[in-house]
Structures are given as C-alpha cells and as structure tokens.
Amino acid sequence: MFEAPVQKLIDELARLPGVGRKSAQRLAFHILQIEEVDARRLADAIIEMRETVRLCSRCFNITDEEECSICRDLRRDPSGICVVERAQDIVVVERTQEFKGRYHVLGGAISPIEGIGPDQLRIRQLVARIDAEGVTEVIAATNPNVEGDTTALYIARILKPLGVKVTRLASGLPVGGDLDYADEITLGRALAGRQEL
Amino acid sequence: MRLLWLELGYFRAYRSLHFEPGAGVNVLIGDNGTGKTSILEGIGYLASLRSFRNAPDASLVADGSDEAIVRGEFTAAERSSLVEIAIPAQGRRSVLLDGKRPKGRAEIAERVALVAFLPDDLDLVKRGPAYRRGYLDEAAVQVWPVAASEFGEYDRVVRQRNALLRREGHNADVTTLDVLDEKLSSLGSVVLARRLAVVALLEPVVAELYGELSERPGRVEWRYQAAGLGEPDRESSADSLRTLLGDALAGARAGDLDRRITTVGPHRDEVVMLIDDRDVRTRASQGEQRSIALGLRVAAYRVLLDRRGTPPVLLLDDVFSELDPGRGERLVGQLPQGQVFVTSAREEEVPLVGDRWTVSTDGVRAA
Numbered sequence: 001m002f003e004a005p006v007q008k009l010i011d012e013l014a015r016l017p018g019v020g021r022k023s024a025q026r027l028a029f030h031i032l033q034i035e036e037v038d039a040r041r042l043a044d045a046i047i048e049m050r051e052t053v054r055l056c057s058r059c060f061n062i063t064d065e066e067e068c069s070i071c072r073d074l075r076r077d078p079s080g081i082c083v084v085e086r087a088q089d090i091v092v093v094e095r096t097q098e099f100k101g102r103y104h105v106l107g108g109a110i111s112p113i114e115g116i117g118p119d120q121l122r123i124r125q126l127v128a129r130i131d132a133e134g135v136t137e138v139i140a141a142t143n144p145n146v147e148g149d150t151t152a153l154y155i156a157r158i159l160k161p162l163g164v165k166v167t168r169l170a171s172g173l174p175v176g177g178d179l180d181y182a183d184e185i186t187l188g189r190a191l192a193g194r195q196e197l
Numbered sequence: 198m199r200l201l202w203l204e205l206g207y208f209r210a211y212r213s214l215h216f217e218p219g220a221g222v223n224v225l226i227g228d229n230g231t232g233k234t235s236i237l238e239g240i241g242y243l244a245s246l247r248s249f250r251n252a253p254d255a256s257l258v259a260d261g262s263d264e265a266i267v268r269g270e271f272t273a274a275e276r277s278s279l280v281e282i283a284i285p286a287q288g289r290r291s292v293l294l295d296g297k298r299p300k301g302r303a304e305i306a307e308r309v310a311l312v313a314f315l316p317d318d319l320d321l322v323k324r325g326p327a328y329r330r331g332y333l334d335e336a337a338v339q340v341w342p343v344a345a346s347e348f349g350e351y352d353r354v355v356r357q358r359n360a361l362l363r364r365e366g367h368n369a370d371v372t373t374l375d376v377l378d379e380k381l382s383s384l385g386s387v388v389l390a391r392r393l394a395v396v397a398l399l400e401p402v403v404a405e406l407y408g409e410l411s412e413r414p415g416r417v418e419w420r421y422q423a424a425g426l427g428e429p430d431r432e433s434s435a436d437s438l439r440t441l442l443g444d445a446l447a448g449a450r451a452g453d454l455d456r457r458i459t460t461v462g463p464h465r466d467e468v469v470m471l472i473d474d475r476d477v478r479t480r481a482s483q484g485e486q487r488s489i490a491l492g493l494r495v496a497a498y499r500v501l502l503d504r505r506g507t508p509p510v511l512l513l514d515d516v517f518s519e520l521d522p523g524r525g526e527r528l529v530g531q532l533p534q535g536q537v538f539v540t541s542a543r544e545e546e547v548p549l550v551g552d553r554w555t556v557s558t559d560g561v562r563a564a
Contacts, residue, residue, distance in 0.1 A: 112361035153376040184343035
C-alpha cells in the first residue's frame with residue numbers, strides 16, 4: 001500500500017480496461033512526477049469529455065450536439081445503415097471511405113453470459129429507424145466472433161420480414177499479404193466465402 | 198521433434214531450473230515429491246498451453262511468487278520454435294512463440310508435437326464421456342491445428358445458450374434462442390465432423406495395437422454416439438450434420454427449456470469402446486482397460502508421427518510402475534525412437550536405454 005492519495009489513483013487506473021496493477025502503478029508515479037499543469041490538463045480533459053460528449057439521438061454515435069456529424073451530413077445516403085457494436089467501430093469503417101450511408105451503434109453484442117440480450121442493445125431503436133428513414137439495406141458490421149455473429153443473425157431475423165436487405169461483412173484475407181501468412185481461421189472463412197471469377 | 202532445453206522459474210517447487218536433455222531417451226529418476234512430474238508438466242505446458250494434470254494455472258506458480266515462467270526451445274526438421282510462457286498467480290498468462298504473440302493454440306500445436314502418457318490414463322476408459330471427448334479433441338487439434346479454434350468457438354456458443362437457458366428458462370427470447378441454435382448447429386457440425394474424422398483415424402490403429410499390447414487378442418470397435426443424433430455416418434459431410442443437428446436442437450427445445458441446459462450437440466457425445474462387443478468401461482477387466490488406455494496414447498503418437506513425418510516428443514510419466522514388465526516392454530516396442538522423457542522413482546523398472554538424470558528439488562543432474 002502507498003500513501004492514500006497515490007493508492008486511490010492507482011486503484012482508479014487499475015479499473016480501466018487493459019491496465020493491470022503494475023501499469024496502474026507506473027502511470028500513477030508518472031503523473032506524480034510530471035509538472036502540475038500537465039497533470040491538471042489530463043484531469044481537465046477527462047472532465048471536459050464527460051461533460052460535453054453525449055450520444056447522437058439518432059445513431060448513438062458520440063457527439064457534442066443533438067445529432068452526430070455523420071447523421072447531420074445531408075450528403076450521406078439515408079437508405080443504408082451500417083450497424084456496429086461500439087462507437088469507435090464507426091471510425092474504422094469511416095477510414096475506408098467506402099460507406100456512404102449512416103450508422104447505428106448497438107452498444108454491444110448479444111451475450112447471455114454477461115446478461116446482454118436484445119433488450120439491452122439498441123435494436124428496438126434500429127427497427128424504428130427503418131420506416132422513419134426509408135432504410136433498404138442494413139450492413140451488420142459486428143465483430144467476427146460468436147457474439148457478433150449471433151447479433152448479426154438476430155438483426156437479420158428481425159429486419160428481413162420488414163423487407164430490408166441485411167448483409168454481413170465478408171471475412172477474408174488481408175490485402176497485400178502473402179497467403180502463407182494468413183491464419184487458418186481467416187483462410188477457412190475466406191474459402192467458405194469464395195467468389196467465382 | 199526434439200526439446201533442446203527447458204527453463205522453469207518459480208514453477209511448482211522449482212525456483213529456477215535449466216535442463217538440456219539428450220536427443221533420445223531421458224530417464225528422470227528421483228524420489229516422490231522431488232518434482233519429476235513438474236518437469237514433464239512444464240514440457241507439456243509448452244506444447245498444449247495447459248497442465249496435463251488439469252491443474253489450474255494459478256496452482257503452477259510457486260508459493261510466495263507472483264509469476265511462473267516456462268521457456269523451452271523445440272526443433273524439428275531444422276526449424277526451431279522458442280516457446281515462452283509467463284503464468285501470473287492472478288490474471289492472464291502471456292505466451293510468446295519466437296518472441297511474438299501466437300494467434301492461438303493452433304499456431305503452437307502446428308509447431309510442437311507431443312504425446313503424454315500419464316498414470317491417470319486409465320480414466321480415459323473408466324470414467325465419464327468427457328474424458329474420451331477430451332482425448333479425441335486433443336488428438337484432433339494435433340492433427341488439424343485449426344480445430345483448436347473451432348472447438349473454442351463451439352464451446353463459446355454452448356456456454357452462451359446455456360447461460361440464456363439458465364437465466365431466463367421459459368422466458369428466454371425465442372428469436373435469440375433460434376439464432377443461437379443456428380450458430381450452434383453450424384459450429385457443432387464442424388466439431389462433429391472433426392470428431393468422426395479423428396475416430397476414423399484412431400480406431401483402426403487402436404484395434405491393431407490392442408492385439409500387440411494385450412495377452413489375448415480381441416476385436417476392438419468404437420461407436421460414436423452423437424447426443425440427439427444416434428450414430429451418424431462417419432462419412433457425413435459437415436453440411437448434412439448441420440441439418441441433423443439443427444433438427445435435433447429444434448426437437449429438444451422444449452426439454453432444454455425445462456432443464457435449462459443444452460442437451461444436444463457434440464459437447465454431450467460419447468464414444469463407446471468395445472472389445473468383442475463388451476463395453477470397455479463397464480464390462481472389461483482392469484488388464485483389458487489398461488491395454489486400451491495404452492493403445493489410445495500409442496495410437497495418438499502413431500497418427501501424429503504419420504502426419505508430421507517426425508516422431509512427437511513423448512512424455513511417459515510414471516507409466517512403468519503401473520505395468521507388468523511384459524506389457525511395459527511391449528509398449529516400448531510400439532514406440533518408434535524419438536525424444537522420450539520417462540519419470541520413475543525406481544531406476545530398475547524402466548525398460549529403456551538412454552540418458553539417466555537424477556532429479557532433486559535443486560534441479561536435474563546427469564546420473
């Protein structure tokens with residue numbers, strides 16, 4: 001145990017994802033050593049983010065206004081929605097510059113182990129957007145694992161009766177790499193999803 | 198396949214151990230409690246990322262230490278593989294293969310081939326179906342490394358479905374259950390196809406070995422009984438198995454909702470082993486059971502040898518004390534010469550020629 005204020009910070013840092021006991025200690029002692037203004041800037045940044053950032057009322061992306069910049073952008077095609085688990089996934093898809101529609105952040109994936117079912121996700125809100133925005137295609141860009149796949153299948157079951165085309169991101173090989181560097185799972189999925197030339 | 202060196206740090210009773218074994222047979226002699234098995238356990242951990250005693254990771258860490266280290270370098274066909282593992286007393290272990298994080302167990306299984314014979318191997322034939330499923334899955338992963346992640350994904354979806362049933366019972370959301378069933382049948386069919394394929398590989402080898410390992414000949418036969426499906430055709434494609442599993446899951450839905458558990462799928466399957474139509478588990482003598490248990494391990498070794506072209510590293514943990522001398526020698530006769538690690542409390546009971554090492558809590562010394 002360290003002096004109470006130091007220990008308090010270590011405990012808080014250790015609760016962050018990906019930060020263990022030792023890293024938390026290192027970070028705390030680093031913060032102790034830097035200039036006070038720098039430490040204050042870090043603290044202010046945390047508080048400012050928490051106080052100003054909110055969720056987009058339409059897609060639940062993070063924003064500092066009523067709607068996020070993507071939903072406000074009139075050039076985006078409202079007929080397509082890309083469904084992601086977390087807001088940070090939007091940035092990844094946006095970087096491709098291939099998707100011109102809007103997004104919908106579910107807030108996770110179906111995982112009964114963690115007590116997360118469809119009601120804990122923003123699936124109801126997604127369904128409500130279909131009619132309201134004239135959506136014709138939904139791309140399920142959930143993670144390629146059991147929970148992400150299950151969630152994608154769930155969305156397809158719910159939306160297909162509404163006449164919406166539901167698609168899933170293809171799993172495949174990294175571009176520019178050698179075939180022999182691909183792991184078996186990726187290669188197996190790529191084989192299963194092969195396309196005729 | 199050969200282990201060039203092994204290092205243990207704060208692993209079980211060892212504070213620090215460095216061991217450079219010989220390329221052939223290594224006989225580790227020492228009194229009980231000196232850590233012979235810990236050395237084999239460390240070697241086994243490098244290959245399978247788990248304790249062959251089924252010990253939880255935390256129990257591998259020496260008392261008073263917060264982390265155990267296992268390192269070792271294997272070589273096969275002039276390719277070397279450095280495996281380094283840190284097992285903390287709390288939290289996740291970290292694994293490095295040649296200094297880089299491997300994508301999963303599969304990548305290690307692909308590089309390191311190892312078969313262990315354990316004193317508890319009789320459990321494989323005497324105890325519940327989980328032991329035999331574990332044996333088949335372990336063999337399947339060594340033959341087809343990609344199977345490791347298939348089994349992992351399947352296991353995950355079963356746990357999700359069970360969690361839903363346990364939490365919600367009859368109130369479980371029907372669409373969620375439908376979707377989990379779809380996922381369970383597609384992943385389950387892949388697992389089932391692997392099981393049937395590995396049964397097809399191993400069964401004839403065990404049948405052939407049985408004659409050599411036992412005093413009396415007998416006709417050995419396996420029946421793969423898939424929960425909810427009966428005995429599927431060994432040649433079934435994953436596609437047809439998926440349909441079968443899907444139908445079986447739908448049929449079992451009402452009962453599963455009552456019992457709050459998933460009763461259909463390869464996690465509930467059984468392999469019944471027969472000698473002359475008698476169930477080995479319930480209607481065979483201790484001697485017959487022992488011959489089958491040995492046959493299972495030797496078969497895994499043979500199949501791996503056949504697939505990889507190089508003998509796997511072989512661990513024989515206190516195996517000879519359980520065998521009458523005749524059977525011990527017949528066993529040795531069945532194993533082509535690769536690198537072997539044998540432990541024993543009594544030097545004279547090991548019918549193998551090779552490097553002899555004395556094991557004490559201080560380490561390993563050439564005897």
